[in-house]
Amino acid sequence: MTQDIAISIDREEAMDAFARRDRRYDGRFVVGVTTTGIYCRPSCPARRPKPENMVLLPDIAAARELGLRACKRCLPDDTMRDGNAVRSAIAAIRAAQAPVPMADLAALTGYSPDHLQRIFRRSTGMSPAEFGRALRLEHARAAMDAQDSVTEAIFKAGYEAPSRFYAEANGRLGMSPSAWVRGGAGVTIRWAVVDTYLGPMLVAATDKGVCRLSFAEGREDLQARFPHAELLEGGFEFTQLLARVVAEVEAPGSDPDIPLDVKGTAFQERIWAELRRIPVGETRSYADLAAAVGRPAAVRAAGGANGANNVAVLIPCHRVIRADGSIGGYAYGLDIKRALLEKERDGRDDTDRP
16 A cells, blocks of 8 residues: 655545545545546545555645546546636735736636636635725725724725725724724724623624623723723613524524624634534534635634634634544633533534434
């Protein structure tokens, strides 16, 4: 049997992904089959070979060095070409100071505009245009955090006019850009601390949605996060939202549409969106998250985005564990993380019973 060549993930995780035909791992490694002399991508639809006839390889180049040829069913070379095309398009979008026409990206990669659009969305979860808008918003946010002038930050991020920035930011920013710069100035945040089976839980919300959910925190902690916001305890409409939040914590998955008002970079927001797609009672690894957003090498960054989550439970960062199956860390302690996971597993088991 030919020996594996080092890949970026654990062998057991890779073997499991190959057994599941998991498309999220395509491009992260290839599988060589010594009896047939071919190499496949993890999602190959063909019948699985015996483990003793398999070799895990980091990429196509390593497979070719062993004299293996591409599988004609899963076409792993096409996957590699698609990945290179997406990376080239991303690099061009990042380098530009303005929107890049789809025709220019297609000419750069040698793909038709329609095909590039499809593989770009499949890889990143966004179209090239959406990726560019998210990137400009990310640059604007970073500039706002670094300087006092919102207008200067908007132009620095590559917008031709402030009106264009506000049009793209509508519905995504939550607090206004100027409020971010001034630590929540001009924003009213309503809050409460309630008792739950997990202990005291802080819930805070703007008029757009929940901006903070945490445990063992109070007004002083909230004030430190939003030092210039007006903090008001309770309120009729907030109480209604609070009841929904408590119900969701007590019965995970019962109300997935609770509005949120959270701030993050484009990458963080993609990770948070992926966290919300994890079914109740299931878990993912940091590598799974990175692969799901089209950045398989960004495992550490995925962990950072997970840790930057301001809205525990509603953005379920507790559903992320280590690749070896161990529970990993949690901002509010492992006891709370275990309790959340056990409650979700118990709820799923009850649902599955006849």
